[in-house]
Amino acid sequence: MILALTIKDVSKSAGVSIASVSRYINKTGNVSSQTAKKIELAIEELKFRPNIIGRSLRTGKSKLIGVMLPSLSNPVFSDAMTGIQQLAREYGYTILITNTEYDSSYEESAIEALLSNGVDGLILTVSCEQDNIFLKKLDKEKVPYVLLYNNTLNPNRSIVSIDNAKASEDVAKAFLDLGHTRFGMISISQNLSDRAILRQQAFVKYLKKRGFNNTKLIEIDSTEANIEEELKSIYSKANPPTALFCSNDAIALNVISLLKRINIQVPNNVSVIGFDGIKIGELIEPTLSTVVQPSIDMGKEAFKQLLSLIIDNSTPQTILLPYKLKMAGTTSTPPKNQ
Helix, strand or coil, rough: CCCCCCHHHHHHHHCHHHHHHHHHCCCCCCCHHHHHHHHHHHHHCCCCCCCHHHHHHHCCCCEEEEEEECCCCHHHHHHHHHHHHHHHHCCEEEEEECCCCCCCCHHHHHHHHHHHHCEEEEEEEECCCCCCCCHHHHHHHHCCCEEEECCCCCCCEEEEEECCCHHHHHHHHHHHHHCCCCCEEEEEECCHHHHHHHHHHHHHHHHCCCCCCCCEEEEEECCCCCCCCHHHHHHHCCCCCCCEEEECHHHHHHHHHHHHHHHCCCCCCCCCEEEEECCCHHHHHCEEEEECCCHHHHHHHHHHHHHHHHHCCCCCCECCCCEEECCCCCCCCCCCCC
């Protein structure tokens, strides 16, 4: 069986980047004459014929968008994907999607795979934006991309997110307003999510500013991590946290289930607030208190931004959409014997 060639094969043969081959074929950016000649020779030698060539020749674009997300099992990301797909259909684009399952080591090969299919641009949620070597490579190659959910201080990168720090401060304030004085936070490992870093830093910093310096921090490598023994240890000791902030709703739902197993009642013994606003949080009893992200709208906004970068070569923007702290059934005043 003869395997179909891809622009990754052309890239290797020509000794240039995948992004350069993609830009040359799709006419989406400048390629030096020297690089163009290398690509032309490689295409001729390999007898390469991209399956999108007809459309590309007519429009100068492939009408393909690549999307990389950390997970599709977490509803917050599938909601964003819904928003992206709604506008993609409206504008006649096809979406190619991959997910990394929170494996940062897979991000580079996942993005290269999308580029090898000739996408016009990318919507990405990376593990950590800061000092990300591959993002720097995309910047250098002038590949159009938008970061979704990540936060950045780099004005040359397009981003759609919420103010994670401010939202986490609001969570701390809400716990304090209820009368809590002992706090904990359970979050995904910081090397897997820069959103978790921001949320933890802001939560702890605000509590310290208000005079509370002993927030119990637990980091886990998976939203489904079984930390039953760790929770049992914490809640078997004197003065355990009566307020737990979880860096996403999936963690919060798991923690509530584990607390129930060790006879710690939510919210009677401990209050829990999540982050994301996934629908299942409204279906459990008690209903989940959470920071609601407008994920479908965030997906739509990311697509709009990317389209603007592709078509108009527009200036990158940072767009922070409004969030809502929804206090529901998993939060209450602390137990009287605290």
